[in-house]
Amino acid sequence: MVLNTQEHTSKRYDAELETVRSRVLQMGGLVESQISSAINALSTGNVQLADQVIADDDRVNALEVQIDEDCSHIIARRQPAAQDLRMVIMVIKMITDLERIGDEAEKIARMTKLIYSSERLTLPRFTEVKIAAGYAIDMLKKSLDAFARIDLAAAASVVRQDRLLDDQFRGILRQLITFMMEDARTISTSIEILFVAKALERIGDHAKNMAEYVVYLVKGKDVRHVTEEEFEREASSD
């Protein structure tokens, strides 16, 4: 009887952990679609879609609050130890990053509205920005995958990809500077586009943070402040 109760308790505990895990993935999916929509709004000039992204940030925030409460509840009631505890602490940190990725998507949507509200001079094509957005979204997806499957190789690839995104950002910056120097009337819009690129770079940083938490979860070792080489070594060692 006692054993049964314990088993039941343990099953409910497992179910609670599973709920938290799936809510994190749900939040990740929502945030991912927020970035896609924001970039879509930017490249097509769809201001209504930008408004939608801004409005939907509330849903991201609500999920953060919900998951935070779930985690507090688990800590208070289940007294998790070892890997379970690391998982819960990781989730508390991860959702902060996810929420801020949501904020960056909202910023891109706000910039889009600004860009299309002023008289449109020649707009630079958004090819390079879209490439950066592709990297950022891919990094986010991979870090969520790394979390869902506790996949260290996926985590390591996010860290590598962050360098590509940073290079892409610097490329956009150089391009925009040239653009501004050639025609001073494009300065305001160029700076708004620069802020979009900066938001994408930040999204990459947040995805990288999340990937690092996965390594912490598995190894119990903190890899947040090590070199890329050390990270690779940790992620690939048994």
Add this chain to the structure above:
Amino acid sequence: MVLNTQEHTSKRYDAELETVRSRVLQMGGLVESQISSAINALSTGNVQLADQVIADDDRVNALEVQIDEDCSHIIARRQPAAQDLRMVIMVIKMITDLERIGDEAEKIARMTKLIYSSERLTLPRFTEVKIAAGYAIDMLKKSLDAFARIDLAAAASVVRQDRLLDDQFRGILRQLITFMMEDARTISTSIEILFVAKALERIGDHAKNMAEYVVYLVKGKDVRHVTEEEFEREASSD
């Protein structure tokens, strides 16, 4: 005898919580001096000081890792409940913000090196940037104070001050745009200064996050995603 042991245990537990609290304040103090030094390096062109800021970011990172471990330890060993648990979770979130403030100070130091490495054309005076830095540092101090003294009024004032900092940022942006339009040769440097201003704006956002955690600690209510008016109401109600 049993009672004595419990009392002893409880005292040690209190001491552990106190250690965490004081380490957070230590980390806050370090981060504050990192911002001051970075801005000092920027306005005086002291590249060595900028290098020092970049090197010292490791100390900020080490404190984050240390405090995170302290918190995991307390959760696993002490099974904190109610307000203690909220305090520990708050600290886990706060130090993430402090660490990222440290990163922003490092970015300002890197921008300083860039600004002074190129041939110096006319530099805009840094008066406005220094005002923004003053706001950011003040917000950080107040949010640490709010944490140390569990002071809701201080927390509320941080949230109000964030609006001032945002206004100041927009002022700097307008000034830099004028500067760039008047002389295209200043574009690169202006953008570097813009990144400094952006870093200060972010520091304000992080300080605001920390102030919001203090209200969460006291009220057990999440005020992260409410309007400023609702925040004021929460912070001032009994």
